[in-house]
Amino acid sequence: MSDTTTVLIIGAGFAGLGTAVRLLKQGIDDFVILERAGEVGGTWRDNTYPGAACDVPSLLYSYSFEQNPNWSRAYSGSSEILDYIKGLVDKHALSRFIRFHVNVTGLVFDDDSATWTAETDGGPSYRARTVVVASGPLSNASLPDIRGLETYIGHKFHSARWDHDYDMADKRVAVIGTGASAVQIVPELVKTARSVKVFQRTPGWVLPRPDFPHPRVARAAFSQVPVLQSTARQAWFWAHEVMAVGMVWDTSATTVIQWAAKANLRRQVKDRWLRKQLTPEFRPGCKRMLMTNDYYPALQRDNCKLISWPIATISPTGIRTADGIEHEVDCIVFATGFDVCKAGTPFPISGVDGRKLGEEWSHGAYAYKSVSVSGYPNLFFTFGPNSGPGHNSALVYMEAEIRYIVDAIRMIIDRGFQTFDVKEVRQNRYHAHIQRRLAATTWNSGCKSWYLTEDGYNGTMYPGFATQFVRQLARVELDDYLTRSQPPARKKPQRTRPELAAGGSHSASKVRRQRNGDPASSDERRRKAVRRSAPTTSSDAASQVVDGA
Numbered sequence: 001m002s003d004t005t006t007v008l009i010i011g012a013g014f015a016g017l018g019t020a021v022r023l024l025k026q027g028i029d030d031f032v033i034l035e036r037a038g039e040v041g042g043t044w045r046d047n048t049y050p051g052a053a054c055d056v057p058s059l060l061y062s063y064s065f066e067q068n069p070n071w072s073r074a075y076s077g078s079s080e081i082l083d084y085i086k087g088l089v090d091k092h093a094l095s096r097f098i099r100f101h102v103n104v105t106g107l108v109f110d111d112d113s114a115t116w117t118a119e120t121d122g123g124p125s126y127r128a129r130t131v132v133v134a135s136g137p138l139s140n141a142s143l144p145d146i147r148g149l150e151t152y153i154g155h156k157f158h159s160a161r162w163d164h165d166y167d168m169a170d171k172r173v174a175v176i177g178t179g180a181s182a183v184q185i186v187p188e189l190v191k192t193a194r195s196v197k198v199f200q201r202t203p204g205w206v207l208p209r210p211d212f213p214h215p216r217v218a219r220a221a222f223s224q225v226p227v228l229q230s231t232a233r234q235a236w237f238w239a240h241e242v243m244a245v246g247m248v249w250d251t252s253a254t255t256v257i258q259w260a261a262k263a264n265l266r267r268q269v270k271d272r273w274l275r276k277q278l279t280p281e282f283r284p285g286c287k288r289m290l291m292t293n294d295y296y297p298a299l300q301r302d303n304c305k306l307i308s309w310p311i312a313t314i315s316p317t318g319i320r321t322a323d324g325i326e327h328e329v330d331c332i333v334f335a336t337g338f339d340v341c342k343a344g345t346p347f348p349i350s351g352v353d354g355r356k357l358g359e360e361w362s363h364g365a366y367a368y369k370s371v372s373v374s375g376y377p378n379l380f381f382t383f384g385p386n387s388g389p390g391h392n393s394a395l396v397y398m399e400a401e402i403r404y405i406v407d408a409i410r411m412i413i414d415r416g417f418q419t420f421d422v423k424e425v426r427q428n429r430y431h432a433h434i435q436r437r438l439a440a441t442t443w444n445s446g447c448k449s450w451y452l453t454e455d456g457y458n459g460t461m462y463p464g465f466a467t468q469f470v471r472q473l474a475r476v477e478l479d480d481y482l483t484r485s486q487p488p489a490r491k492k493p494q495r496t497r498p499e500l501a502a503g504g505s506h507s508a509s510k511v512r513r514q515r516n517g518d519p520a521s522s523d524e525r526r527r528k529a530v531r532r533s534a535p536t537t538s539s540d541a542a543s544q545v546v547d548g549a
């Protein structure tokens with residue numbers, strides 16, 4: 001066990017590194033970043049498949065506090081994004097804080113010392129006053145559960161583990177999946193492989209991607225006059241923000257988006273039968289919108305074929321579809337997405353009095369403003385429950401979370417709080433509010449997507465504008481939290497201590513609640529009411545496969 005650090009960050013992707021930069025800017029340098037891989041970058045280290053790129057413009061898919069004037073084009077490729085992330089590490093000398101090849105397998109809170117211990121896979125454990133879980137929403141590649149998968153003798157790999165040593169030239173390749181990764185892979189693959197068969201379960205709505213190279217003069221201007229770049233970023237932000245009207249809620253704007261996507265399909269695909277196969281049966285917004293210009297043309301190349309029959313089995317030499325046809329292939333690419341943790345936790349997390357977050361989230365995750373969970377003091381999540389953007393850059397959401405989390409950590413340090421635990425009543429009120437708002441969204445309108453658990457519970461998406469998400473995290477309200485400034489004196493349950501004035505105490509929470517006018521019984525009632533609103537069937541929906549990134 002190492003010494004106690006002030007902050008432990010789990011994950012060295014965009015979120016973990018962004019948190020580190022913000023901590024340094026706040027003058028906090030007593031932190032450690034644990035990363036299970038041997039390199040930084042998360043999503044952009046793992047997804048190196050041909051054609052990998054962001055589908056939100058780079059000017060917006062980057063941190064506002066670390067703007068890069070040199071993006072080569074509107075939608076940069078994966079290697080350029082990875083370079084940007086590595087640039088953050090170099091510029092802020094973050095390597096000294098990172099411990100690579102450390103896979104966190106569990107977190108345990110000790111109430112007496114008010115510290116968290118991170119258990120790791122075969123290595124030492126790490127103790128910290130506060131923890132930021134930045135392990136990423138899409139960091140665990142998922143292979144589909146198809147009969148016969150293990151019998152296949154050809155080459156196979158997941159899109160997030162691309163085998164760059166495998167030469168596709170002259171090969172018959174199958175791509176399973178038609179989500180955000182597949183629509184980037186297929187146009188590249190058809191250029192090299194002998195043949196490509198694309199196995200589709202459900203088609204997605206496709207809009208053109210307004211991609212273009214950034215002219216040298218624009219890059220020079222961004223560099224010389226940063227306000228120009230900020231203005232361009234703002235323009236992209238608002239262009240995406242208005243899309244919420246049609247993508248978060250099913251409105252007449254949704255009909256306009258659907259009309260535009262249909263017009264795009266008609267323009268790019270002349271064959272009626274193929275068009276029918278590619279037309280979704282759900283409203284835009286239900287699943288992630290696909291942004292591509294070259295997917296439909298790629299599907300119509302002579303060496304490419306869309307297969308929309310369901311896959312029955314995988315055989316030793318290929319894929320058998322439900323119509324009985326055996327498709328012999330040399331290689332299968334699984335563009336089948338990721339195990340998304342919508343219920344349960346990425347690893348066991350044990351809080352105050354040994355309570356288990358995995359059990360509490362077994363029917364679906366929830367948190368206060370997506371970052372804090374009652375009963376788990378000094379613990380914060382990036383990309384936590386209900387923080388998913390349907391229409392805007394994940395980094396806008398992430399940046400707001402990071403600012404809030406670091407402000408909370410600053411408060412913990414400055415005021416000498418031992419524990420900083422969101423009030424259950426506040427969390428439940430927030431959760432009920434979010435679930436009420438979700439009921440009116442496209443995602444919860446009966447359409448099926450990876451955003452929902454099998455029970456239909458949505459603990460993934462934020463039901464509103466990015467602006468609203470950012471605004472709610474603009475300030476840490478101390479009154480939202482119970483705080484404790486001294487170790488718990490367990491032998492004296494009846495206490496009136498001065499430190500309670502700062503916020504409260506776990507063991508004295510009843511006293512606090514009564515002072516707040518939130519009697520424990522009403523707190524309990526709210527908790528039960530919220531739980532009732534959550535799905536009540538099995539917890540087997542703990543993780544579900546995302547169809548594409």
Ligand SMILES: Cc1cc2nc3c(=O)[nH]c(=O)nc-3n(C[C@H](O)[C@H](O)[C@H](O)COP(=O)(O)OP(=O)(O)OC[C@H]3O[C@@H](n4cnc5c(N)ncnc54)[C@H](O)[C@@H]3O)c2cc1C
Nearest residue numbers: 011013014015036042043054055056104135136139394549
């Ligand atoms: C192909 C692809 C394209 C995408 N494109 C966009 C886009 O255009 N726009 C957009 O808004 N979003 C996009 N996303 C979503 C993307 O995941 C986020 O935008 C962002 O990269 C997430 O950053 P993160 O740091 O939260 O997670 P990650 O980038 O996944 O980083 C998490 C890190 O934590 C590490 N880790 C995980 N578990 C542990 C553990 N137990 N112990 C130690 N370390 C651990 C991982 O190894 C990883 O390095 C895309 C996702 C994918 C997969």
